[in-house]
Amino acid sequence: MDKKPLQENYSNTPESIVGPSVKIEGDLKSNGNLRIDGLVSGKVNTSQNLYVGESANISADVNAENAIINGTVQGNIKVGGTLVLGRTAKVSGDLNCGSLQVEQGAIFNGKCQMKGGGTYEPVPEKTERK
Amino acid sequence: MSYYYILDPHNVPPKDFERNQIELQTLLTESKITGEMARVTPLRIIPELVENAASRGAKTLIACGTDETFHQVLAALKDRDFTLAFIPFVPGTQLGKILGMTDLATCVKTLASRRTEKMDAVRLNNTFFLSYLELGIGSQTNKQTGAFALMKLFNAAPIELKLRIDNAYNVSSKVMGGLLINTRGTTASNSPVGNPQDGFLDLLLIEELNKFSVLRYKKEILAGNYEKISGSTAIRCKKVEFLEPANLRIYIDGREVAHTPSTVEVLAGKLKMIVGKDRTF
Secondary structure, X not given: XXXXXXXXXXXXOOOEEEOOOOEEEEOEEEOOOEEEOOEEEOOEEEOOEEEEOOOOEEOOXXXXXXXXXXXXXXXXXXXXXXXXXXXXOXXXXXEEEOEEEEOOOOEEEOOEEEOOHHHOOOOXXXXXXX | OOEEEEEOOOOOOHHHHHHHHHHHHHHHHHHOXXXXXXXXXXXXXXXXXXXXXXXXXXXXXXXXXXXXXXXXXXXXXXXXXXXXXXXXXXXXXXXXXXXXXXXXXXXXXXXXXXXXXXEEEEEEOOEEEOOEEEEEOOHHHHHHHHHHHHHHHHOOOOEEEEEEEOOOEEEEXXXXXXXXXXXXXXXXXXXXXXXXXXXXXXXXXXXXXXXXXXXXXXXXXXXXXXXXXXXXXXXXXXXXXXXXXXXXXXXXXXXXXXXXXXXXXXXXEEEEEEOOOOOOO
């Protein structure tokens, strides 16, 4: 996966930015790219890309199209596309995503389910004709 | 197409007002867009003139004067369906810059060509405005202090701000200042902030900065481009309730208009505005 363009895309053009000194209580909803560097106690929901900075601390479930996590998330993360857990990420919760990248150093405690994982069908063994 | 011009001498030097009025009449006659002209007096205040314009069947209402004139016209509109325009009678108005209506000749040319755009309006308690409001260290309030701007920035006391956004979540932060923008006179390249046609407001907050950061970002702070300052917050929203601290002053275009607690919300596509080609959005 090409990670660099994704990182640049997230951090350069966010529609909303939650600064490091900001504390949010309640459900944060956005229709554009979202960058969080502060504290959020409530659900985070965006139909676009989410970037969670190193100083961020989110205590609730997270929903996004794509996400890069470098901070702390205590809750389930559901991502339609690509989820990246950076080397400073600390995630306690279940992951549900299309594709996943975990960098060395990331801490993850929970279950992980990939999109389409339920449709896995084992290849049938060939039976020899007598 | 009937035009109704409201001429407001308030805060315009008398000499300039008379000169502008004569020049405007000449230009309007040349462009064949004359209409009724009404001068604001202590006995004929702006709400009465707006009422008068409606009763005479005017379709286009032109506020001539200062930013304050336009805001008063906005407040007096209620739900009447006018096409609006603004002609500044003093140099350097925020609205003139935003709307691309700067000098008289440009304004009349723009009026004649009738380039109309739908724009969002903003309601702050019972006041209406088009541009932005500011708290704490604001661009306008600092520009007025001139040479003392830097000293004021250094000595700015942080504000423990608490807001409620879109009836959904609370934001609390220690900030130096904040802007709530519908549109503004400064445009940052590639910045989505301050589009008065998107149905959203942009809340910008700058956190407490040390003296080095104040020096580094002085230009951005004074220009109100808070989104370019590292660690700032930008939230796109439709409604903001300023909850705490109590009695914090709120300014529009450098003029104190309200105190906290106050509620601000965007009225999407509320206005039909005649705008110039040099507008900032």
